Amino acid sequence: MPTLRVLHLAGSRVSSFYYNLSIIYAKEVVQPVGVSSYYAVVNPDGFWQLGTSLDSLSDKMSLQDMIPRLPQIDVVVPYMFCFPGMTSFRAFFEDLLGIPVVGSASHCTALATNKAHTRNVVSASGVxxxxxxxxxxxxxxxxxxxxxxxxxxxxxxxxxxxxxxxxxxxxxxxxxxxxxxxxxxxxxxxxxxxxxx
Incomplete structure (x- = not known):
């Protein structure tokens, strides 16, 4: 059976709070048999790091420098809780790079992260x-x-x-x-x- 290549997407460029929260979740990843894990972490300064674990991340680099260094990936598992992490970064990997992302599509998370829009949709549905x-x-x-x-x-x-x-x-x-x-x-x-x- 071929190895599943998983990219764990973590960090935040929005704030240290969201960065640290994301890293806490990403550290809890269990490495099952048959999975090769890679990590892409965005820092609050906007620079990225890559590695096979959170303990072996590369030097910081720009997004355009990171993309060609990405290994072949089968699926992205996000651990991002900031607005761009739940919307833009999801869309970037799924829609632009063509890599499936676990969870809801970026347009769904964009709706869900806006409380006023979510409220309007829910209310219009009779709730x-x-x-x-x-x-x-x-x-x-x-x-x-x-x-x-x-x-x-x-x-x-x-x-x-x-x-x-x-x-x-x-x-x-x-x-x-x-x-x-x-x-x-x-x-x-x-x-x-x-x-x-």
């Missing part, structure tokens, strides 16, 4: 959603607490703030706008949150 307002810098907030402020395109609960009273609004908006130029403010509904993947 009840909390009352909400989308905000950009300078917009007037019309909702009253309690509500949750969420950066529209962040992940891993970054910038999410539960606002109980009006004294917390300014800080919640400041934190959210530091991460994104659009926020989603949703009525707080007490209950359990489920993550489905």
């Amino acid at each position: 009840r959603v909390a009352k909400a307002q989308q905000l950009r810098q300078g917009d007037t907030l019309t909702m009253k607490p309690p509500f949750i402020v969420k950066p529209t395109s962040e992940d891993n609960s970054l910038g999410v703030t539960l606002v109980w009273d009006e004294s917390q609004i300014a800080e919640a908006l400041r934190v959210g706008f530091e991460l994104d130029n659009t926020l989603l403010v949703e009525d707080y509904i007490p209950g359990r949150e489920l993550r489905v993947g």
Whole structure:
């Protein structure tokens, strides 16, 4: 049986937070029999490294220098949680290089990483959603607490703030706008949150 050649895609050019989170997940990779693993890691400075393990990565190089150095790959397994990692990099490997990527297609992850767009699709399909307002810098907030402020395109609960009273609004908006130029403010509904993947 031929060996499956897997490229583990990790790191982030967005922030150290997303870079470190990605590396934590990539370190947990189990190497099954019949698989040859390779790693491509993007750093917060935008440069890439290649290797057969996270402990044996090359010197940093540009993306255009990395591509010709990629070995023959059968499939890409991504461990990226930043917006470009879940959208652009997936599309680059799958759509431009023609290498299958495990998981949802890039256009699906692009929709799913935008909370406002996802909410509109889900609502249009008949699923009840909390009352909400989308905000950009300078917009007037019309909702009253309690509500949750969420950066529209962040992940891993970054910038999410539960606002109980009006004294917390300014800080919640400041934190959210530091991460994104659009926020989603949703009525707080007490209950359990489920993550489905």
